[in-house]
Amino acid sequence: MDKPDNTAAATGVKRGAYKLEADEGTALWFTNALVMVKAGGPETKQRLTVVEILHPAGYSPPMHRHLVEDEAFYIISGTALFESDGERFTVQRGDFAFLPQGSTHSFLAGPHEPFRCLVITVPAGFETFTAEAGAPAARRELPEPAPIDGDVLASIAARHNIEILGPPLTP
Numbered sequence: 186m187d188k189p190d191n192t193a194a195a196t197g198v199k200r201g202a203y204k205l206e207a208d209e210g211t212a213l214w215f216t217n218a219l220v221m222v223k224a225g226g227p228e229t230k231q232r233l234t235v236v237e238i239l240h241p242a243g244y245s246p247p248m249h250r251h252l253v254e255d256e257a258f259y260i261i262s263g264t265a266l267f268e269s270d271g272e273r274f275t276v277q278r279g280d281f282a283f284l285p286q287g288s289t290h291s292f293l294a295g296p297h298e299p300f301r302c303l304v305i306t307v308p309a310g311f312e313t314f315t316a317e318a319g320a321p322a323a324r325r326e327l328p329e330p331a332p333i334d335g336d337v338l339a340s341i342a343a344r345h346n347i348e349i350l351g352p353p354l355t356p
Contacts, residue, residue: 203228210237211312214328215319216338217241222316226309234311237261240300241327245293245353247335251286252346254306258282263300267292268354293354299327314345 211222215238223235234254240263248268258267264277269290276282276292284290294300304311318341322328339349 208325211316212322212325213315213319214322215315216246216333217244217328217330219322219325219327220315220319221325222312223303225312229309231309232307234304234306234309236304236312236315238302238304239327240265240294240302241330242294242298242300243296244300245355246291247338247349247353248289248291248351249342249347249349250289251284251306251311252348253286254308254311254346255286256284256290256311257305257307258284259303259305261301261303263298264295265292265300265302266295266354266356289350291354293356310345314342314347317341317345 205223208221213220213222218241219239221237223237225234242263258276258281260276260278260280260282262278264275266273266275267282267284267290269282269284269288271289274282292300318338335349342349
């Protein structure tokens with residue numbers, strides 16, 4: 186059963202301290218992943234965004250870089266191969282990865298299970314990119330796989346100071 190949505194990203198009214206339960210937050214389907222916005226610009230005075238993302242096994246975003254944000258990943262479950270500025274490393278449950286502003290990066294979710302991570306971007310803004318490029322999730326689960334229009338994604342990304350630089354990672 187879906188919980189009520191308690192984030193300012195949806196209501197525009199949250200201020201000060203608040204709590205969200207595990208399955209609460211604005212739910213979006215974004216590039217075949219489920220994004221749960223936990224905090225964004227309205228809640229943090231534009232200082233940071235916190236999202237929980239569930240990626241399907243084998244998923245990889247295109248190689249890209251954030252021109253404004255630092256990006257940090259805390260791995261909740263699954264594994265992924267990351268590439269940042271030409272260096273590759275593998276992450277698993279409990280690991281942390283930091284990708285500084287301007288670093289060229291992508292990741293490839295492991296082949297056997299979904300990859301779930303908490304992503305923190307500083308400053309805020311990533312939540313507005315996922316909202317514009319994605320769609321409200323009808324259910325709090327992975328969407329049915331669908332083709333991603335790379336040109337549309339790149340155009341939206343550019344409006345949010347993200348450059349798409351190349352194809353997704355391969356093993």
